[in-house]
Structure formats: C-alpha cells, structure tokens
Amino acid sequence: MSNRARHIAIIMDGNGRWAQAQGKNRTAGHEKGAETVRRITTFCAENDEIERLTLYAFSTENWKRPKLEVEFLMKLLEKYLKNELKTYLEGNIRFEPIGDLSSFSPSLRKTIERVREETARCSGLVQSLALNYGAQDEIVRAANALLGRGETISAESLGHALDTNENVDLLIRTGGDHRLSNFLLWQSAYAELFFTDTLWPDFTTAEFERIIKKFKTVERRFGGLN
Numbered sequence: 001m002s003n004r005a006r007h008i009a010i011i012m013d014g015n016g017r018w019a020q021a022q023g024k025n026r027t028a029g030h031e032k033g034a035e036t037v038r039r040i041t042t043f044c045a046e047n048d049e050i051e052r053l054t055l056y057a058f059s060t061e062n063w064k065r066p067k068l069e070v071e072f073l074m075k076l077l078e079k080y081l082k083n084e085l086k087t088y089l090e091g092n093i094r095f096e097p098i099g100d101l102s103s104f105s106p107s108l109r110k111t112i113e114r115v116r117e118e119t120a121r122c123s124g125l126v127q128s129l130a131l132n133y134g135a136q137d138e139i140v141r142a143a144n145a146l147l148g149r150g151e152t153i154s155a156e157s158l159g160h161a162l163d164t165n166e167n168v169d170l171l172i173r174t175g176g177d178h179r180l181s182n183f184l185l186w187q188s189a190y191a192e193l194f195f196t197d198t199l200w201p202d203f204t205t206a207e208f209e210r211i212i213k214k215f216k217t218v219e220r221r222f223g224g225l226n
Ligand code: IPE
Pocket: 012, 013, 014, 015, 016, 017, 018, 057, 058, 059, 062, 073, 175
C-alpha cells in the first residue's frame, strides 16, 4: 500500500535568506522564488497523481514587512500571473486563489480574477495560491459567514464555508523552520509534514520527488488502527 499525494501544500520559505547569502536585496530572492513556483507547478501538472498544489505566497502577517518589500511582492505577483497565463493554459492548470483578496489593490484583484476566470475550464492540476491568507482569518471569516446566514456550526458546515475544504495529504516547508505560520491549520489536520533546510529558490524537482517518495511509505492511520 502506498499513499497518494493528491493535495500537496507548500510553505515557500527562505527567499530573503537566499538573497542575503549572496549579498543581494531580499527582493532578488522573491524573484528567484517565482521561478521555483513555475518549476514546481509544471512538475505537478505533469504528474497525474497530484491533483492540487496549494502554495503559501503571502500571509495575513506579511503586511508587517517593510513597505517596499510588500509593494515589491504585490508587483511580482501581478507580473507572475500576467506572464504565466500561458503556462496555466498550456498546462491545463486551473488557478484558484484562497485568502482575503479584499485588501489588494483593484488592479491586482482584477488580474487575479482574470486568471481565475480564464483558467476556470482547465481540468488538470489545480494550483491554489494563498494570498493574504491566514488560517485563523479564514476560520473566523467562515464562522461569521455561517452566523450571518443563521446556520449552525459543525465541522461539516464550517469546512464548507472555508476558502478551501480540501484536506492536505503532504505539507512541505522549505527554509529550515519547523512551524506552520498560520497555513491551512484546518485542512492539515492529518497532513504528513516534511521540513527541509533548502531555501525556496534552491528547491528542485529532484528534492521534491524524494519527499513524495518518502511520503508514500508513511503509514497514515487517521486515528484508527491499520
Ligand atoms: C518566503 O520567503 C516568501 C514570503 C513570505 C513572501 P521569506 O521572504 O520569508 O524569506 P526568509 O524566510 O526571510 O528567508
């Protein structure tokens, strides 16, 4: 028996340190990190077993960073989405954002919406980008939506009210830290967690494949007995 990595989630960490290690500005790390996003997304799109890839791109806490870095990240995101529309369509990849998009500029929101709409009919990999995403914020927004509709809160109703109700099979964090930083707390209830010291710009498909291979051998019990 081997596990299927249907839904892989990644905390893409280490861009800033990658750049600083080479005496560059942190923003150079984000630019390089965007290349890794393309590489890993394309790899997943070509792998039949992987149905969904959720990438943590900007957290609800990342607004605390210097204004210039935040602005750079916003511009990079917009540029990435515009440039990669071709990659999405050619790879039959559907783009699905999660997070509270209401804080973004009208222009960025329009680009996000356009890519979402233009890839809506793609039936291959779902690439979900977590944008202004925080799991606590997501759960609070979901609970308030249920309360607003006068619905009772159950694990089922709350799950459906979340930005995404897709359970994570494999969660990877690059960059050496062993924490979740408010990412998919609900959906990762039974995720297998893998941490690597590799900084996100250096993360290769070869390492990714090694992690998936290891994931396949883990005994997942979900609280029961095998
Ligand atoms: C992750 O890399 C990307 C974002 C949070 C946007 P960091 O920017 O956190 O890089 P480090 O962790 O400081 O090296």
